[in-house]
Amino acid sequence: MSRPRLLPLALLGLAVSYAVLVPWLQPLDPRAVDLSAVLQAPSGQHFFGTDTLGRDVWTRSAQGLRMSLFLALLASGFSTVLGVGVGLLAAWRGGLVDRIAMRLVDATNALPHLLLAVVIVALWRGQWWAIVLSIALTHWTQVARIVRSRLLAERTADYVQLARASGAGTAFIWFTHLLPAVAPQAAIALVLQLPHAIWHESSLSFLGVGLPPESASLGLLLDDARGGLLAGAWWLLAFPAGMLVLVSWSTAALAGTAGTRRLRSGPARAFSKSSTTQPATAPAVARAIPHTDPDQSLDGAAIRVSGLGLRIPSTTAPGAASLVLKGIDYRAEAGRINVIIGASGAGKSLLLRTLAGLPPAGASFTGNIAVGGRTLDAAGLAAVRGTETVLVPGSSGTALNPVRTVSAQMRQTLKAAKRPSSPADALAALEAAAIDGSLAARYPHELSGGQAQRVALALGVAVGARILLVDEPTSALDSDTVGHVETLLRSLASAGTTIVMVTHDLELARRIADHLAVVQDGLVVESGPASEVLGNPAHPATDSLLGALA
Numbered sequence: 328m329s330r331p332r333l334l335p336l337a338l339l340g341l342a343v344s345y346a347v348l349v350p351w352l353q354p355l356d357p358r359a360v361d362l363s364a365v366l367q368a369p370s371g372q373h374f375f376g377t378d379t380l381g382r383d384v385w386t387r388s389a390q391g392l393r394m395s396l397f398l399a400l401l402a403s404g405f406s407t408v409l410g411v412g413v414g415l416l417a418a419w420r421g422g423l424v425d426r427i428a429m430r431l432v433d434a435t436n437a438l439p440h441l442l443l444a445v446v447i448v449a450l451w452r453g454q455w456w457a458i459v460l461s462i463a464l465t466h467w468t469q470v471a472r473i474v475r476s477r478l479l480a481e482r483t484a485d486y487v488q489l490a491r492a493s494g495a496g497t498a499f500i501w502f503t504h505l506l507p508a509v510a511p512q513a514a515i516a517l518v519l520q521l522p523h524a525i526w527h528e529s530s531l532s533f534l535g536v537g538l539p540p541e542s543a544s545l546g547l548l549l550d551d552a553r554g555g556l557l558a559g560a561w562w563l564l565a566f567p568a569g570m571l572v573l574v575s576w577s578t579a580a581l582a583g584t585a586g587t588r589r590l591r592s593g594p595a596r597a598f599s600k601s602s603t604t605q606p607a608t609a610p611a612v613a614r615a616i617p618h619t620d621p622d623q624s625l626d627g628a629a630i631r632v633s634g635l636g637l638r639i640p641s642t643t644a645p646g647a648a649s650l651v652l653k654g655i656d657y658r659a660e661a662g663r664i665n666v667i668i669g670a671s672g673a674g675k676s677l678l679l680r681t682l683a684g685l686p687p688a689g690a691s692f693t694g695n696i697a698v699g700g701r702t703l704d705a706a707g708l709a710a711v712r713g714t715e716t717v718l719v720p721g722s723s724g725t726a727l728n729p730v731r732t733v734s735a736q737m738r739q740t741l742k743a744a745k746r747p748s749s750p751a752d753a754l755a756a757l758e759a760a761a762i763d764g765s766l767a768a769r770y771p772h773e774l775s776g777g778q779a780q781r782v783a784l785a786l787g788v789a790v791g792a793r794i795l796l797v798d799e800p801t802s803a804l805d806s807d808t809v810g811h812v813e814t815l816l817r818s819l820a821s822a823g824t825t826i827v828m829v830t831h832d833l834e835l836a837r838r839i840a841d842h843l844a845v846v847q848d849g850l851v852v853e854s855g856p857a858s859e860v861l862g863n864p865a866h867p868a869t870d871s872l873l874g875a876l877a
């Protein structure tokens with residue numbers, strides 16, 4: 328165990344043992360008073376002295392700590408459940424539900440918490456559950472915000488898109504990616520709330536609106552200390568206050584360390600390495616899944632697109648939208664390598680995402696998209712993901728789940744594709760895509776940018792869909808590794824898979840493309856057999872792109 332966690336853990340362990348064991352070994356009736364032994368200083372008989380009613384402060388502090396911990400745990404648990412529930416609901420439903428939930432969060436935050444808690448507790452005076460309720464109802468908002476924002480970020484993460492693009496169902500994505508991403512945040516939020524809840528309970532009892540005076544909690548003990556202090560009985564304040572500070576500090580330190588560790592191993596650190604790659608050691612020969620269904624090659628086209636327009640609503644100006652694809656006509660030849668090139672921002676990635684049924688949130692398309700000879704609407708495009716199409720997103724930095732090993736992600740992909748998914752199957756699928764088996768046990772942050780990019784491609788290939796839509800698969804690779812990817816794509820195509828690849832690498836396009844399309848400003852301005860387009864460019868946009876190669 329790391330040093331920073333050892334001290335708080337040891338102190339918290341001691342405090343909890345004290346709170347549990349002492350009242351059990353030395354039961355003390357909280358109402359029992361001994362007026363012959365009032366305000367005795369700490370001694371061998373009374374380690375923490377006695378109070379104004381002659382009660383043993385050592386035993387009462389243990390009872391008080393136990394009660395405070397119990398109430399704080401319940402309150403933190405309840406407020407975490409409430410916060411997680413509201414956060415999940417807001418992120419899941421979005422729209423009006425999200426807006427109402429967030430206004431509720433703002434309204435709760437605007438109220439003075441202690442005052443609100445005092446009102447609640449005053450309504451049900453002396454009831455322990457009223458204290459729990461008052462703390463939970465004023466502390467859930469932070470958790471709701473954290474969970475909501477984590478979930479919103481996670482839902483649009485590329486590795487979730489990749490899982491969706493591989494045909495994984497909603498429940499699978501929730502249980503495999505979304506909930507595991509939210510759970511550690513909720514756990515840390517719970518621990519972080521503990522010290523806060525202890526202080527809150529103590530404040531309420533200290534103010535005289537918490538537990539009845541005969542019971543014991545740290546707040547009540549501190550309240551008792553007021554009278555004794557005037558008589559010089561410093562121990563009445565020192566020991567309960569010391570407990571309060573010790574327990575608060577150790578739980579806060581533990582939660583802080585856990586949060587920092589999570590951040591270090593999470594997405595922020597993942598892929599922070601440079602994009603240099605190690606050459607693959609395995610031969611780049613794909614175990615491609617043969618596609619022999621003749622349907623999709625009725626007229627030689629795996630995908631046919633006509634008049635495709637894509638409108639994306641503005642997130643800032645209500646009612647406004649921008650037309651980013653402006654009437655695209657396109658065809659991808661079945662069992663061939665179809666390359667799409669174009670300047671940055673031309674619309675290449677959005678074309679791929681639309682074909683995969685994964686346009687940006689709220690976007691709608693017009694025109695006609697036919698996949699494998701069938702014209703499909705948005706729901707149809709989503710339904711054929713994983714069988715007809717699979718999308719490998721461009722940004723390798725976020726295409727992999729940061730908290731799962733390469734092997735685990737491959738097994739998930741195989742499982743979602745309803746294929747054998749043992750560790751040996753995962754290894755075989757990785758090696759079939761020319762990924763060194765030694766990378767299987769690594770987490771994404773332990774991969775170079777290029778290795779991560781190839782793993783993302785391997786996950787897409789493992790789905791075994793007829794059409795592989797792949798965005799910039801070589802942007803982070805050196806020339807050796809580009810060669811491995813090239814061989815992989817060629818072998819997939821020769822086994823019948825249709826490849827539709829977006830790339831800025833014109834050398835690669837020249838070497839590998841059977842069919843080439845040039846996109847400019849949301850339109851396909853030129854397309855056809857690669858040799859024709861490259862040999863005799865007809866559009867100025869193609870000319871200027873190829874000019875860089877000359």
Ligand SMILES: Nc1ncnc2c1ncn2[C@@H]1O[C@H](COP(=O)(O)OP(=O)(O)OP(=O)(O)O)[C@@H](O)[C@H]1O
Pocket residue numbers: 639649651669670671672673674675676677678687
């Ligand atoms: N979610 C979005 N909302 C609004 N506009 C978007 C969104 N995503 C992309 N765009 C815009 O659509 C246009 C096309 O984007 P796209 O990502 O398809 O470009 P690209 O050709 O793939 O560029 P690059 O080669 O730089 O990746 C750009 O002008 C971009 O700003």
